[in-house]
Amino acid sequence: MAVLARQPAGARRWGQIVRAVLIAAVVLYLVLPLFSTVLFSLATAWSKTVLPEGYTLNAYRESFADPQIVRGIQRSLTATLATLLVGLALVVPALLYVHLRAPHFKRWLEFLAIVPWALPGVVLALAVIRTYISPYNVSRPAVLVLTYTLVSLPFMFRAIDAALSAVDLRTLVEAAQTLGAGWGEIGRRVILPNIAAGMLSASLLVAALASGEYVIARLLGGTGWKTFALYQAEAQFTDGRVAAALAVLGFGFTWVVSMALIAVAGRRGQAGPVMNK
Amino acid sequence: MGARLQAVGLEKEYGAAMAVDGVDLDARPGEFVSLLGPSGCGKTTSLRLIAGLERPDAGRITIDGRDVTDVPPQRRGLGMVFQQYALFPNLNAYENIAFALRVRRLPKAEVERRVAELLAVVHLEDAAGRYPHQLSGGMQQRVALARALAAEPPLLLLDEPLSALDAAIRDELRTELRRLQRALELTVIYVTHDQAEAMAISDRIVVMERGKVNQVGSPQELYDRPATRFAAGFIGASNRRLTTVELVAGHPTIRWGDARLPIARNGPLPPGSTVMAAWRPEAATLTDAGNAASALHGRIELITFLGPITRLDVRVPGDDEPVLVDLVSTAAAHLQTGQSVAVSIPPDAIRIYA
Ligand SMILES: Nc1ncnc2c1ncn2[C@@H]1O[C@H](COP(=O)(O)OP(=O)(O)O)[C@@H](O)[C@H]1O
Ligand SMILES: [Mg+2]
Helix, strand or coil, rough: HHHHHCCCHHHHHHHHHHHHHHHHHHHHHHHHHHHHHHHHHHHHCCCCCCCCEEECCCHHHHHHHCCCHHHHHHHHHHHHHHHHHHHHHHHHHHHHHHHCCCCCHHHHHHHHHHHHHCCCCCHHHHHHHHHHHHCCCCCHHHHHHHHHHHHHHHHHHHHHHHHHHHHCHHHHHHHHHHCCCCHHHHHHHHHHHHHHHHHHHHHHHHHHHHHHHCHHHHHCCCCCCCCHHHHHHHHHCCCCHHHHHHHHHHHHHHHHHHHHHHHHHHHHHHCCCCCCC | CCEEEEEEEEEEECCCCCEEEEEEEEECCCCEEEEEEECCCHHHHHHHHHHCCCCEEEEEEEEEEECCCCCHHHCCCCCCCCCCCCCCCCCHHHHHHHHHHHCCCCCCHHHHHHHHHHHHCCHHHHHCCCCCCHHCCHHHHHHHHHHHHHHHHHHHEEEEECCCHHHHHHHHHHHHHHHHHHHHHCCEEEECCHHHHHHHHEEEEEEEEEEEEEEECHHHHHCCCCHHHHHHHCCCCCCCEEEEEEEEEEEEEEEEEEEEECCCCCCCCCCCCEEEEEEEEHHHEEECCCCCCCCCEEEEEEEEEEECEEEEECCCCCCCEEEEEEEEEEHHCCCCCEEEEEEEECHHHHHEEE
16 A cells, blocks of 8 residues: 555556556457357358347257257266266275375375376377277277266366365364264265365366367267267358357356356355364 | 273384383273373373274273273264364354264254253353354364263363463363363363373373373372372472482482482482482472581572562582572562572482482
8 A cells, every 4th residue: 555655646547557458458358259159159140240230049049959969968968977977986985095094195196196187188089099999899988988087087186185185084084983973974974065065166177178078079989979069160160150159058058167166166265164273 | 970991901003113002091980080291102092092093902991891992983982072173164063062962863852952051061152153163272172072072971082182272261171171070070081291281180190101101190199209200300390310329427318519418218229329319399498508518508590480489590519500499489589699598408308219
């Protein structure tokens, strides 16, 4: 405050203007393409005018009328859900074990979980094809899900580990034991409530990643099991408006998930389970 | 009514180190027993063995005669309070306290009655709806205490429950804890490294050193007659020196600086042997410098006013450090730093350790 007060009023005004211009530029840069896409997906015709000549939901209607696209959406959602289930089934028990029984092992787990993060998606996908699909002809959707799981491991790990590290789970479990709780009660009353927010934010993160993923889906799912992202890419060559509508749908999904993520994170920060250390 | 706790020959090894090395305990019903010792001496491990959170490598534990050595913690039916409170962060004070009752599937009305009662006992009626992070340290520890008492355990274990709190709250909570323990006639095993705290609160103190029991006794016994060098050094203030016993005209004496002090003939004291001599600052008196041949003659280096008593640091020729002398403050009012004094110590107030 004191520093600001000493500045001449003119300089302060200039600073405010520069800041406003910068923020406006960034917002335009980010929002304009999105806005145009939305407009385009809703336009009847848009060639000679600044704004479209008329509006219609035809592109959306067409998208949902196309059984292929609907199947693509179903596949993407299925793959996302399966990825979540497999990921949680792997990460939650491993992290619980490490936090409750073998804290010294956590560094190794952390290292292992970060490895997939260091590999580009293409490399990972090709490696998976060479290892599983070419020699054994493992089902492609299954391999896709397992690869997504691999890619999302670091995110899963971080989010759930953060939730577990925020509380001294080991001592909480011991406290529950001395209070007469068996393992079922401990899981339900102690572990689950303290890990739920972490699991939810991990899930949302992974959902946002997996639902619109293209490279790995293209290489692993291929033409036999096209996901939403593949149809979306194809639509660009057939009908621009449908492509725009699909892009808006995809973005909408990610946006909803992100908002949910922020809400979860915000609530956790507010009524945060914090132990005195 | 509290339970009787007996532990015989408890041992627990971590790696190559014996955390607990043959500990015996016997707490009578309704007795407040403290495990006292420096950090790392095995207090927490002993408590965790009793709670069933660790399995002993050797030894047996019985509660009211029932051998619980192989019983898991959730079926030992005792209460435990942890140093860092360990409240469930997702539950408010009320639900934390209700935890043991809900686990036992008590009827709703019974749970409500009991929790309300406990909230009143720990003076937290107004904080029932608050979550742990919304409570001060003292309040959290009250909740932890109420939570541990909810299922009416006959035996309560506390691991340095006050050490994370401010001094004022610590004293207040200590007094409350003692009052509660008396009212409920609970058996309590209380772990602390603070000898003053152990003195103030306990019926009996178990002094521990490096995984072993060093001495067991009432606070008074431990203070008046510490049995080992370790206990003498750990409990209360004392003047301690390594010295030798010498016979002068048939009477045992010890060398203290350049002076010689007569000691009582308690136990075999081979002349010439190296021993540790110890006496309490309040055992000494000041005498007239002239007439006491067997006194320590020195100069007052420091006068510290401590309210009811005044502590003198007296520098004695030939001695490495000043001796401490505690006087009733009214008797010390006329003294000044730099003044020469003679400090007389009754021979039987000097304790000798081999
Ligand atoms: N889980 C453990 N693993 C290895 N060493 C331990 C473990 N718990 C305690 N110790 C060791 O056992 C000794 C006694 O520890 P503890 O019972 O916690 O002492 P205190 O409570 O008296 O400070 C210490 O040397 C400590 O390092
Ligand atoms: Mg300890």
